[in-house]
Amino acid sequence: MSTASLLFVINPKSGASDKKNLDATVSEFCNRNDLTFHLYKTTGDQDVSHIKELIEKLKPQIVIAGGGDGTVTLVAELVMDTTIKLAILPLGSANGLATELGIPEDWEENLSLLLHPKTMSMHAIKINDKYLSLHLADLGFNADLIKEFEKEGQRGMLGYAKSFIKKMSQRKSGRFKVQTPESVNRYKADMIVIANASSYGTGAIVNPRCDLEDDLFEVCIFKPLPWHNFLEFTWYSFAGQLENSKYFSIYQTNQVTITSTKPHTLQIDGEVIGSVNKVTARLLPKAVNLVIP
Numbered sequence: 001m002s003t004a005s006l007l008f009v010i011n012p013k014s015g016a017s018d019k020k021n022l023d024a025t026v027s028e029f030c031n032r033n034d035l036t037f038h039l040y041k042t043t044g045d046q047d048v049s050h051i052k053e054l055i056e057k058l059k060p061q062i063v064i065a066g067g068g069d070g071t072v073t074l075v076a077e078l079v080m081d082t083t084i085k086l087a088i089l090p091l092g093s094a095n096g097l098a099t100e101l102g103i104p105e106d107w108e109e110n111l112s113l114l115l116h117p118k119t120m121s122m123h124a125i126k127i128n129d130k131y132l133s134l135h136l137a138d139l140g141f142n143a144d145l146i147k148e149f150e151k152e153g154q155r156g157m158l159g160y161a162k163s164f165i166k167k168m169s170q171r172k173s174g175r176f177k178v179q180t181p182e183s184v185n186r187y188k189a190d191m192i193v194i195a196n197a198s199s200y201g202t203g204a205i206v207n208p209r210c211d212l213e214d215d216l217f218e219v220c221i222f223k224p225l226p227w228h229n230f231l232e233f234t235w236y237s238f239a240g241q242l243e244n245s246k247y248f249s250i251y252q253t254n255q256v257t258i259t260s261t262k263p264h265t266l267q268i269d270g271e272v273i274g275s276v277n278k279v280t281a282r283l284l285p286k287a288v289n290l291v292i293p
């Protein structure tokens with residue numbers, strides 16, 4: 001196998017969009033622009049070792065993660081701290097990170113970013129010394145929601161909305177201790193978000209202090225929200241003004257340990273990890289060279 005300047009990693013099962021012309025579009029784009037490429041389709045089984053092998057053999061300049069946030073994070077872990085650039089072709093249901101960065105969903109427009117790639121050196125977060133997060137990780141409500149969404153086997157915004165309403169009416173608060181190098185605080189909360197980015201991709205801004213290039217991430221505490229404050233809270237979140245609500249607190253830090261008396265569901269970049277009593281997170285500065293518009 002000879003080298004290739006572009007390695008496409010495509011998750012054929014991501015999102016709900018029709019991908020039947022994707023291979024032809026990629027191939028036609030690369031041939032038209034004299035670019036060598038290789039296209040790998042994920043199977044959900046041993047993708048990490050297969051992609052690692054391909055990267056070693058092909059020595060690509062750019063690896064394109066075609067899928068949702070889960071695929072982006074999987075590829076990011078493999079190119080982190082190298083000179084290889086990471087590009088995103090959004091094919092997922094929410095595409096949180098791509099939306100955050102204004103990365104186009106239109107295939108031709110997206111692929112054209114590869115011709116003269118402009119990059120941003122973005123930080124990431126290491127969770128429990130094991131998992132990488134580029135986007136948003138959380139404990140509690142949203143993680144339960146994703147678990148429900150997966151169980152119901154629904155895709156798209158309508159499925160997400162149905163699961164959201166169901167989980168909103170069933171939500172349970174937890175008691176958490178939040179320890180950073182600067183402080184220790186205890187909270188009753190519905191959800192705690194360890195936030196690299198600002199939004200899940202729905203338009204609501206859960207982290208109003210997001211800056212992907214600084215040396216800090218945010219810890220966002222969502223305190224138990226009474227139903228009669230729901231509309232006001234929603235308005236604040238869409239306006240990027242959650243800090244005006246007494247049901248929200250935020251920290252900026254480069255390290256945090258969150259513990260709880262009862263286990264809570266943890267999700268990282270859209271993937272449910274399981275139920276945990278303890279989460280640690282630390283910043284990985286300038287971890288990934290991301291191709292941006």
Ligand SMILES: Nc1ncnc2c1ncn2[C@@H]1O[C@H](COP(=O)(O)OP(=O)(O)OP(=O)(O)O)[C@@H](O)[C@H]1O
Pocket residue numbers: 011012013014015016042043044045066067068069070071072091092093094095096269270271
């Ligand atoms: N061929 C495949 N068949 C089934 N599952 C797959 C396959 N390839 C990858 N996966 C699984 O898909 C998940 C990642 O999905 P990804 O985040 O790319 O899309 P999504 O979940 O549809 O999008 P979003 O995160 O925007 O909702 C991983 O759990 C991975 O193991």
